[in-house]
Amino acid sequence: MATGHPQRTYGPPRRAPSRRQDSWEQVNSHNASFDGYQSPSSLGTSVFGIASLLQLPPEMSDSSSYQVDRAAEFVxxxxxxxxxxxxxxxxxxxxxxxxxxxxxxGLLEGLKDIADEVVQNTEQSNPDINNSLTKSWRGRIKGVNRQSHRSSLGFEATTATETMEEPSKKELRKAQAELSTWELLTGLLNVRKPAPLPDGGDVNDSIQGFLIGRGVAHEFTPDAELWERFLLENTSAREKKAVLEWLEKCAGRESSSIDAIIAELAESAGTDQGTWTSGFLNTRERIKGEKRRRGIDAPLDSATLRTSENTEPLVTQLDPDAVVRQGRSLEKSDALQDRALWLTCFAMLRRGMRWQEIKEWCEERGEGWRAASFGAACDDQQSRSGLAGPQAGMLWRRMCLAAARHIGMDQYQRAVYGILAGDIKSVDPVCASFDDLLFVRYNALLLRSYEDYLHQLYPERFNNLVAQKFPALASTISPEDLEADTTDYIYRIINHPSALGDASDPIKAIQASLIANDFHILITHVGLIIAERANQGDSSTRLMPPLPSYPYDKRYQCLAKDIDAIRIMIHIYAIYEYVGYPFPLPFDFEAMEYVIIAYIDYLRSQRKLEAIPIYAMLLSVETRERTLAIILVDIEDYSEQERLVTLLESIKVNLPRVVIQQYLYSASLIGFLNEDWHPLPRYNLLEDTKDARWPGFRIRREFGPGQLSFEEDRMVRSVEWYLYVNSDWEETFYGLSYAMRVFLLSGMFNGALQLVKDLPYKVVSLKKSPQVVGKAVDIFDPKLEVRQMEQPQQQQLRRSTRASSRQMNDEPTFSEAPLAEKDQFELDLLRSHARPYFEMQKLCLALEQLAYWREFEDMIIKSPDFTPEHRKELTKLLEDLTTSIDPILHPILTHSPDPANAHHTTAIRHLYLPPMLLAYLSARIFAASYLGAEVLVPALELANVVAEPENKGLRDAFLKTGYMPELVRALASASRVLIRLNQTVAVEGGKKAKRGKGKSRFWVGESVDIWDPTKLIT
Incomplete structure (x- = not known):
């Protein structure tokens, strides 16, 4: 039902009027910041298809939703x-x-707390979740069972990031990975970007001052202090130590627990854990049995003794190196137990367990010799390596390297000694992930750099004798590893066959970029991927206009469709920005911002509205305004709009700029900002007809309000925000006029009419006038032209002390006086700004009445009889039409406060006024057939109206658009119809019927009698 005509049932339905309110502040420029947003030839998908284009989940999990909300609070x-x-x-x-x-x-600590809460809550709701083995450790244990202890075969890698069967496990691993990421960032920032000193001094200078205060190292300086000095003097070493400690902590958190590993190993070996404290029982019994059989007490020396399976020679002694020294084997179950013990020792070293803990664990199982061989017996882990013995543990590390390179040992035994020696080659075969590979290499690099440090700075204390006797340590790291750039080195590791499972893990990719110190590269590539996907094929999104076609690394594609990874990235970006971390140039900051925009749009899709302004502050000013403009238009709920305006104002977002971007963006969708855009050449309001009831044409059937297009709807909603923000009078009416110009010049009557319905001029005036005139008024109200003044005699009476009580109670009388010159100037100025929108609104309402008229014409034609009810309705509709058309019979759309838009105002006048007046003529000619000849007199007077001097704009519109011949023919047709109707009356009645008494003679006494054939002068 048409707004304003509740009694009528014809006409298409409208979108329900929106509820609007509140205010704006001044803006200086309108178009400058939107130059780059020309509309594409194909609009393609909706601008809010980012989530689907990136294949982001349609709904968040409960834990993700919690993390999003809490993270926004911390930001x-x-x-x-x-x-x-x-x-x-x-x-x-x-x-x-x-x-x-x-x-x-503070934000970083908050993010860690959030992730830790999720981990703890998941573990509490699933108490046994950490007791089960991951695929990685199940694979290791199976490998222990099927491999020979002398095997040098590589480990068949699986990763801890593989998909778990149970969703709870997958959720836990992801939460643990996120917590690890924040811990990694904490450790790296402590080294790379420590807290600035209050006085602005440099932290490195402070470290040097501390070392000078401690004095120069001498021959009695403790080994532990040398290690401390090494770390303080070497930033790269501190960073590697931080990464190693982080890798150890991750292994302890994300991998299976040591107890679960031991239990599984014992079960796999076919033994009870308790038997592990008694040594190799089965082999001992075989040796004792052989001694009893041969009746000897001396050490057994039998070349013929074999294992129970008769597959290999059995050892005859049980000292720790008997297997290697004799080249013989243990019984199968003991061999499995031995390999299981080495695997457990590897797991403990990989987790960074304190040496005292490792020592106690080994001694509890009667394997104290293993801890002694690790160096744990004499050093309480004050460094990454044992420092006891000659030359800060140099000799001991070479002994470990010799053991690691021994081919006859089990691969996990070799790996244990390889870690202690800082070797890579001996540990790689048991690595199952990127973390393992990185741990091995950073451990090797750190130990190598430590020994180089000792040789270079303290040559008198650490001679080259050990290095000369044991040169193999120099080969633990290849020259390529030593000289590699950190970034290249990290990505060489992640491309290792053992790390392939981690290459597609989004969070692992983020962690790798943090370690490689190239996060700026990662987020830039992800932004490029998002931009490409947001504009793929024929689609185009104004939220993320296409970027130049820079190449990107496909390994980052997994991040662009993982909302948790995107969330982590933008928080890292925020932290880097605030700590002052330098982003190397040149890098595309626009691409980086696309990652934030994608997250903001996802927040919108999930109705996380309070978070939108918070993350918008991470964008540059221009991008922030554009993004908010596009996203806010999609929010239609009244309460949500109010809440967002309040939030945006609280963080000092320039809301006027945002609203300007909204309607400029909407105009770009319509194509209004394209260089090749031109106004509609002709508005097809009329259609030809041969029916004699019209003058050769009538209002077009398809014309009239209908369903809004996507572009029209966006433009209407974009300017509806004017009533929410604190805009001034000029800016508000400029924006409304801009939207109306776009609609009318593009022929989008539906959009223009909907704008009139949602933001009628009078409502806008009443909302905005208090801040300019002090009260809510219709600025075009004629009463504002005068001021009311109390009569002087009344003032005298009211001041007189002799006035009677009756006189005092009389209402004061006023007289009207012209406004003061200053007040009149200000009123004229306000009207000047509002007039274009005011007049275009009248134009739209007149078009709407023409649409109603066409609908009623069709109803009358289809009705078998013209009833009195039809006559009454037709009369009322003609009166409404006349009232709505009257404004365009006077000078209209001849004024533009902005000279730059004057040509648009002229184009609207030329596009609409001529066909509208012709349509009005056709309506009166049609009505005359039912209501009588009198309705034609105003139509015939249109010639005088167009010819009046003040209507030059209307006359020019007819002349320049070529509609003047149609006007002349229509007026002639009206004259013929009038004569025909009078003739019909005369013939049917024998004489002209008397007209009712008091019948109006229109404007200046016009009468149809001059066309009455019964009164013609002969």
Whole structure:
């Protein structure tokens, strides 16, 4: 039902009027920041298809939703802390950086707490979740059972990131991985970007001052202090140590527990864990039995003794190196137990367990010799390696390397000694993931750099004798590993066959980029991937306009469709920004921002509206305004709109700029900003007809309000925000006029009419006028032209003390006086700004009445009889039409406050006024057939109206558009119809019927009598 005509049932339905309110602030420029947003030839998909284009999940899991909400709170707290902190001393540069750094670290700690909560909650809801083995460790244990202890075959790698059968396990592993990521970032920032000193000094200078204070190392300096000095003097070593400690912590958290591994190993070996404290029982019994059979007490020396399976020679002694020294085997179950013990020792070293713990574990099982061989018996792990013995453990590390390179040992035994020696070759065969490979290499690099440090700085204390006697340590690391760039080195590792399962893991890719110190590259590539997907094929999204076709690495594709990875990336980006981490140039910051935009749009799709302004603050000003403009238009709920406006104002977002971007963006969708755009050449309001009831044409059937297109709907909703934000009078009406110009010049009557219905001029005037005139008024109300003044005698009476009580109670009388010159000027200025929208609204309402008229014409034609009810309705509709058309019979759309838009105003006048007046003529000619000849007199007067001097704009519109011949023919047709109707009356009645008394003679006494054939002068 048409708005304003509740009694009518014809006409298509409208979109329900939106509920609007509140205000705006001034903006200076309109088009400058939107130059790059020309509409594509194919609009393609909706701008809000980002989530589906990136294959993001349609709904968040409960844990993801919790993390999103809590993370937004911490980001908001960071921004508030920075704002408040900077108020203390806004001009202190050092204070500025310190406040931002502390706020960023607060965010980082908050993100760690969130991830830790998710891990703990998942573990509490699934108590046995960590007791089961991961695929990685199940594979290792199976390998222990099927491999010979002398085998040098590589481990068949599986990864801890493989898909778990149970969703709870998968959720736990992902939460653990995220927690590990925040811990990694914490460790790296402590080394790469430590907290700035309050006085602005450099942290490295502070370290050097500390070392100078401690004095120069001498021959009695403890080995542990040498290790400490090495770390303090070498930033790269501190970073590697931090990464190694992180890898150890990750292994302890994300892998299966040691108890679960031991239990599975014991079961696999066919023994009870308790028997592990008694040594190799089965082999001992075989040796004792052979001694009893031969009746000897001396050490057994039998070349013929074989294992129970008779497959290999059995050892005859049980000292730790008997298997290697004799080249013989243990009984099968003992061999399995031995390999299981080595695997467990490897697991403990890989987890970074304290040496004291390893020592106690080994001694509990009667295997103290193993701990002694690790160096755990004499060093309480004050370094990455044992420091006891000659030359800070140099000799001991070479002994470990010799054991690691011994081919006859089990691969896990070799791996254990390889870790202690800093060897890569001996540990690689048991590596099952990127983390394992990285651990081995960083451990080797750290130990190698430590020994180089000792040789270079303390040559008098650490001579080359050991290195000369044991040169093999120099081969633990290849020259390529030593000289490799960190970034290249990390990505060589992740492309290793043992790490292939991690290459497609999004969070692992983020961790690798943090270690490689190339996060800027990762987020840029992800942004490029998002941009490509958002504009793939024939699709185009204005939220993310296409970027130049830069190549990107396909290994990052997994990140672009993982919302948790995207969330992690943008928080890392925020932390880096606030700690002052330098992003190397040149890198595409626009591509980086696309990752944030994708996350913001996903928040919108999940109705996480409060978080949108928070993350928008991470964008550059121009991108922020464009993004908010596009996203906010999609939010139609009244309460959500109000809430967002409040939030945006609280963080000082320039809302006027955002709304400008909204309607400029919508105009770009329509194509209005394209260089090749031109106004519609002709508005097809009329259609030809041969029916004598019309003058050769009538209002077109298809014309009239209908379903809004996507582009029209977006434009209407974009300017509806004017009533929410604190805009001034000029800016509000400029935006509304802009939207109306776009609609009318593009021939989009539906959009223009919907804008009139949602934001009628009078409502806007009442909303915006209080801030300019002090009260809510219709600025075109004629009453504003005068001011009311109390009569002087009334004022005298009211001041008189002799006035009677009756006189005092009388209402004061007023007289009207013209406004003061200043007030009149201000009123004219306000009207000047509002007039284009005011007049275009009248134009749209007149078009709407023409649409109603066409609908009623069709109803009358189809009705078998013209009833009195039809006459009454037709009369009322003609009156409404006349009222709506009247404004365009006077000068209209001849004024534009902005000269740059004057040509658009002229184009609208030429496009609509001539066909509208012709349509009005056709309506009156049609009505005359049912209501009588009198309705034609105003139609015939249109010639005078067009010819009036003040209507030059209307006359020019007819002349320049070629509609003047149609006007002349229509007026002639009206004259013929009038004569015909009078003739019909005369013939049917014998004489002209008397007209009712008091019948109006129109404007200036016109009468149809001059066309009455019964009164013609002969």
């Amino acid at each position: 908001d707290a960071m921004e508030v802390e920075v704002y408040n902190g900077l108020q203390e001393d806004p001009h202190d540069h050092a204070h500025f950086h310190l406040v931002r750094y502390k706020a960023a670290i």
